[in-house]
Amino acid sequence: AQTVTQSQPEMSVQEAETVTLSCTYDTSESNYYLFWYKQPPSRQMILVIRQEAYKQQNATENRFSVNFQKAAKSFSLKISDSQLGDTAMYFCAFMAAGNMLTFGGGTRLMVKP
């Protein structure tokens, strides 16, 4: 069974600064996918970024980028130029061949003006 751990229950960052959210996972699979999802307060979950395990290059999406360390089973999310709209719960998630997502416990991010 796969497990996903997010060790930071809460974080805060000043607007326009950079913040990094941590995620580690445990698996014996060799082919898998990793995701970061964002869940704003009382709103639905949306995909932030995805990473295929077979790709060595780290994924980027505008202000969002990941640091994928396959050997260390680490998958952190960096948010640059933080905006007030980035305030949300962030979930790291893992998917292998079974197609279901295994989520971490989440990190609550507060962006302060």
Next chain:
Amino acid sequence: DTGVSQDPRHKITKRGQNVTFRCDPISEHNRLYWYRQTLGQGPEFLTYFQNEAQLEKSRLLSDRFSAERPKGSFSTLEIQRTEQGDSAMYLCASSPARGLKETQYFGPGTRLLVL
């Protein structure tokens, strides 16, 4: 695409009653997933359909829970004889058959409160 929709958005029921939730996936998405999310936690997988076939069920899905996806379009999740422990957000997601088929798109969820 209009996105994944779920109905109702909120449901309050008394213990012992049956409830049914509906999920309409993004059109032409052949995979549909149900997850349960309790307050302050990450979602947990319940079950998964590819077209009309239910391919995977979590051990979390007790015999009081049943899910269907007739004709491979919308899906329903029914909980019989609800218990207070069933109070949670029930999330539906869908993913496409082609392209980024590993990416799941979530609906707004149905929040269930069992009194």
